[in-house]
Amino acid sequence: MDAVNVDSPVDRFNDSVEEQYRTLAYDTALSTLLAVLVYVLVKVSLDCIRQWRARIxxxxxxxxxxxxxxxxxxxxxxxxxxxxxxxxxxxxxxxxxxxxxxxxxxxxxxxxxxxxxxxxxEGCWHNEHFxxxxxxxxxxxxxxxxxxxxxxxxxxxxxxxxxxxxxxxxxxxxxxxxxxxxxxxxxxxxxxxxxxxxYIVESCRVYGANASIERLDQRQVPTPEIRAHSLYFDLSAYGIDTVKYPHSSSQPAAKPGFHLKIYGTFRNRYMALACTSDADSKMMHFLHHTANSSIMKNIFHQSFNAYKMDIEPRLSDLTIHHMQCSRKLFEIMLSYRRVxxxxxxxxxxxxxxxxxxxxxxNFDTGCGVxxxxxxxxxxxxxxxxxxxxxxxxxxxxxxxxxxxxxxxxxxxxxxxxxxxxxxx
Structure with a gap:
C-alpha cells in the first residue's frame, strides 16, 4: 500500500499562522490604500475649495x-x-x-x-476691423x-x-x-x-514716415483705414530716376515699393508711409538721407489727394500748411523692457x-492695430x-x-x- 502524507499539527499551525499573516498584510495594505485615497481626496477637495474661494x-x-x-x-x-x-x-x-x-x-x-x-x-466696421x-x-x-x-x-x-x-x-x-x-x-x-x-531695442527692418493734418472745419467721425500698396514717386526733379507715381502695371518693379495708410477722423487725419529694407532702391536711400524737408511734405500731399475718400476735401497749396510730417524716412525700431x-x-x-x-x-501705425x-x-x-x-x-x-x-x-x-x- 502507498504511504499517505498526513500534515502534522505543527505544519497545520504554521499554515494557519501564514494565512493569518497574509490576511493581515492584505488588510493592512487595503487600509493603507484606503487611507491614502481618503487623504488624496480630502486634499484635492480642500485644494479645489481653496482655489475656488481664492480672491485677491x-x-x-x-x-x-x-x-x-x-x-x-x-x-x-x-x-x-x-x-x-x-x-x-x-x-x-x-x-x-x-x-x-x-x-x-x-x-x-x-x-x-x-x-x-x-x-x-459708436464706430464703424471695415474688413473685420472696428x-x-x-x-x-x-x-x-x-x-x-x-x-x-x-x-x-x-x-x-x-x-x-x-x-x-x-x-x-x-x-x-x-x-x-x-x-x-x-x-x-x-x-x-x-x-x-x-x-x-x-530697454532692448531691435530693428524691424522697415523704414517709415508719418504725417498729420488737423482741419477744424471737419467732423470727428471715425472712418475706415485707406491702404495703398506698391507706390512709387516721381523724384526726377531732385535728380532721382524712378518709376513715375503712381506705379503703372506696364512697368513692373523689380522690388517692392511703398505702402501708404490714411487713417483717423475727418478732423484729425493721419498718414503713414513705409517700405521694407528689401526695397533697396535709389528712392528709398534718397528719402532716408535727404535734408530737404519739403520733399516728404509734397509726397504726403500728393498721396492724400490721390487716395483720400471722395467725400473729404482735397489738400491745396493753401491748406498744406496745416500738415505736419516727418522730415525724411527713418528706420522703425521696437523697444521693449528687459524686465x-x-x-x-x-x-x-x-x-x-x-x-x-x-x-x-517709434512709428505710429494708427493706434491701428x-x-x-x-x-x-x-x-x-x-x-x-x-x-x-x-x-x-x-x-x-x-x-x-x-x-x-x-x-x-x-x-x-x-x-x-x-x-x-x-x-x-
Whole structure:
C-alpha cells in the first residue's frame, strides 16, 4: 500500500499562522490604500475649495484702452475681490480724446470674449476691423466696469497719481497682490516700483514716415483705414530716376515699393508711409538721407489727394500748411523692457507691465492695430495662478510664464506686426 502524507499539527499551525499573516498584510495594505485615497481626496477637495474661494486685490495704473481692458480681464478671471484703477488724468481729459483707435480681428475677438458689445459703441466696421475714437472706447469700458460692481468691489480713482506716497497710505494688510502697470510710454510707475528702465531695442527692418493734418472745419467721425500698396514717386526733379507715381502695371518693379495708410477722423487725419529694407532702391536711400524737408511734405500731399475718400476735401497749396510730417524716412525700431514683470518680496506683490509701458514702436501705425492687446491675452491666467499660488515658487512660475509671453509678443510684433498693420 502507498504511504499517505498526513500534515502534522505543527505544519497545520504554521499554515494557519501564514494565512493569518497574509490576511493581515492584505488588510493592512487595503487600509493603507484606503487611507491614502481618503487623504488624496480630502486634499484635492480642500485644494479645489481653496482655489475656488481664492480672491485677491488688483491695482491697475492707467485708464487708457489697455488699462481699462486689463480691468475687464481681471474681473473676468473670477479671482479678484477688490479692483482699483488709478489715473492722474481726470474723466473729462480721458473721454475727450479725439484720436481714433482701430481694433484688428484678433483684438475684436478678444474683446468680445470679455463682453464688449460693438453694436452699442459708436464706430464703424471695415474688413473685420472696428474703428472708433479712443474716448468713446474708454467711456464704454468704464460703463462696463460700473456694471461689474455687483460682483467685484471696483473703484476707479481718476485724478489720482500713483506714487510712493500713495503706496505708503495703503494699510499693510490691504496692499494689492497684483499691480498692472499700463500708464503708457511716458509713465513713471515702473520707477516708483523699482522696475529697471533698461530697454532692448531691435530693428524691424522697415523704414517709415508719418504725417498729420488737423482741419477744424471737419467732423470727428471715425472712418475706415485707406491702404495703398506698391507706390512709387516721381523724384526726377531732385535728380532721382524712378518709376513715375503712381506705379503703372506696364512697368513692373523689380522690388517692392511703398505702402501708404490714411487713417483717423475727418478732423484729425493721419498718414503713414513705409517700405521694407528689401526695397533697396535709389528712392528709398534718397528719402532716408535727404535734408530737404519739403520733399516728404509734397509726397504726403500728393498721396492724400490721390487716395483720400471722395467725400473729404482735397489738400491745396493753401491748406498744406496745416500738415505736419516727418522730415525724411527713418528706420522703425521696437523697444521693449528687459524686465516686464517683477516680484516685490517684502510686500508679496506681483507686478506686470502692459501696453506701451512694456513695448513701444517709434512709428505710429494708427493706434491701428492695438498691439497692447496682445500682452493682455495671458493676464487672466497670470492673475488666476497668482491668486491660487501656495507659495513664492508658484508665484515665480506665474511671473516666468508672463515674461515669456511678453517676449513672444515683442518678437511677433517685430517680425510680423507691421506687415499686418501696413503691408496687407
Amino acid at each position: 486685490s488688483v491695482l491697475i495704473v492707467g485708464s487708457g484702452p489697455i488699462g481699462l481692458t486689463a480691468a475687464l480681464v481681471a474681473v473676468r478671471s473670477g479671482k479678484v475681490l477688490k479692483l482699483t484703477v488709478l489715473d492722474e488724468r481726470y474723466r473729462s481729459a480721458l473721454l475727450c480724446r479725439p484720436q481714433q483707435i482701430a481694433l484688428d480681428p484678433r483684438s475684436v475677438r478678444f474683446l468680445l470674449d470679455l463682453g464688449v458689445d460693438f453694436d452699442n459703441m 474703428f472708433t475714437k479712443i474716448g468713446v472706447f474708454q467711456e464704454y469700458l468704464l460703463s462696463m466696469l460700473e456694471q461689474k460692481k455687483q460682483k467685484v468691489d471696483v473703484k476707479v480713482h481718476l485724478g489720482t497719481k500713483f506714487s510712493e506716497e500713495y503706496l505708503r497710505k495703503i494699510p499693510r494688510g490691504e496692499l494689492p497682490r497684483v499691480i498692472v502697470v499700463a500708464d503708457g510710454s511716458c509713465g513713471d510707475s515702473c520707477s516708483v516700483l523699482g522696475i529697471s528702465d533698461d 516686464s514683470a517683477a516680484y516685490i518680496e517684502g510686500d508679496n506683490i506681483a507686478v506686470t507691465v502692459e501696453g506701451e509701458a512694456a513695448r513701444v514702436l 492695438n498691439f497692447g492687446m496682445r500682452g493682455l491675452e495671458s493676464l487672466g491666467l497670470f492673475i488666476y495662478r497668482t491668486a491660487t499660488a501656495l507659495d513664492q515658487n508658484d508665484v515665480f512660475e506665474a511671473l516666468s510664464a508672463k515674461i515669456q509671453h511678453s517676449r513672444h509678443v515683442a518678437e511677433t510684433i517685430r517680425q510680423t506686426g507691421l506687415a499686418s498693420a501696413m503691408f496687407e
